[in-house]
Amino acid sequence: AQSVSQHNHHVILSEAASLELGCNYSYGGTVNLFWYVQYPGQHLQLLLKYFSGDPLVKGIKGFEAEFIKSKFSFNLRKPSVQWSDTAEYFCAVSNAGNNRKLIWGLGTSLAVNP
Amino acid sequence: DGGITQSPKYLFRKEGQNVTLSCEQNLNHDAMYWYRQDPGQGLRLIYYSQIVNDFQKGDIAEGYSVSREKKESFPLTVTSAQKNPTAFYLCASSNPTTARPYEQYFGPGTRLTVT
Numbered sequence: 072a073q074s075v076s077q078h079n080h081h082v083i084l085s086e087a088a089s090l091e092l093g094c095n096y097s098y099g100g101t102v103n104l105f106w107y108v109q110y111p112g113q114h115l116q117l118l119l120k121y122f123s124g125d126p127l128v129k130g131i132k133g134f135e136a137e138f139i140k141s142k143f144s145f146n147l148r149k150p151s152v153q154w155s156d157t158a159e160y161f162c163a164v165s166n167a168g169n170n171r172k173l174i175w176g177l178g179t180s181l182a183v184n185p
Numbered sequence: 186d187g188g189i190t191q192s193p194k195y196l197f198r199k200e201g202q203n204v205t206l207s208c209e210q211n212l213n214h215d216a217m218y219w220y221r222q223d224p225g226q227g228l229r230l231i232y233y234s235q236i237v238n239d240f241q242k243g244d245i246a247e248g249y250s251v252s253r254e255k256k257e258s259f260p261l262t263v264t265s266a267q268k269n270p271t272a273f274y275l276c277a278s279s280n281p282t283t284a285r286p287y288e289q290y291f292g293p294g295t296r297l298t299v300t
Contacts, residue, residue: 080225103287115275115291161227165287171216171235171279172243173287177227 073098075164077176084152085184092147092179094162103165104145105173106136110158118160121145132156154185188212189292191276196297198270206261206295208276217259218277218289221245228275234259235281263297270299 078093096102106118119130126138136147145162160179166172189210198204210217219231230243234253248267253259259278263270273296277289 105288107291114293115277117288117290120288171281171287172218172230172233173289175228177225 073164073166073174075162075174075176077160077162077179079179080177081180081182083182083184086154087151088183090147090149090152090156090181092160092162092181094145094147094176096143096145096162096164096174098164099143104136104138105163106130106134106145106147107161107163108158109161110155115161118147152181152183154183157181157183189276189278189290191274191292191295193295194293196295198297198299200299201265202299203262203264204270204297204299206263206274206276206297208259208261208292209257210259210276210278210290210292211257212278212280212290213256214278214280214290215256216279216281217253218279219243219249219251219259219261220275220277222273222275222294231261231274263299270297272297 074097076095104121107115108118109115119128121128121138129135134149138145162176163173192207216235218233220228222228229245231249232243232251234240237256240251240253250262273294275294276292279289
């Protein structure tokens with residue numbers, strides 16, 4: 072069965088530190104890849120997505136992610152985090168079947184200290 | 186503004202009672218989903234519907250039921266058979282007919298507490 076693995080469950084950083092959150096998936100075929108973010112008290116929203124083309128995708132708020140097909144990875148990065156980036160981050164991958172489902176990672180809780 | 190609404194934001198019920206969570210969307214999306222979010226467990230799919238009058242079980246459907254009588258609405262009933270119903274419930278929708286069928290849009294969620 073397909074799976075998505077997020078390596079870091081809890082990350083604590085100071086402001087201005089660089090961020091990289093790992094995401095690996097198990098399916099070898101064509102995939103659509105997503106990072107969603109859930110700020111405290113807010114609903115889940117799309118941070119960035121990859122469908123095809125340039126494997127380096129840029130999202131909102133200075134985030135970017137790189138799709139490396141050979142490594143089955145889609146890591147999220149930000150060069151300098153802010154306190155407002157404190158949130159839960161979820162990686163998701165499209166299901167290989169024809170049912171339009173997403174396979175979700177368990178999430179990474181990021182706390183940024185001012 | 187187009188979006189997904191879930192009501193209520195907080196819901197409290199006694200054990201043994203069924204409870205229905207509302208989800209409405211005005212995005213004209215065909216597909217809708219219900220997830221359950223528990224700390225450290227990510228999002229787990231309860232039910233999904235790709236079209237009106239059709240729905241499929243997700244990974245943790247036991248103790249839940251849904252209906253999809255209208256395109257805009259996908260209510261979820263948490264029955265008394267659900268052994269651990271206290272959780273945060275998220276509704277989402279997507280438009281499978283577009284070039285980006287997997288992109289899901291989420292509502293604000295309903296936090297259900299059963300005592």
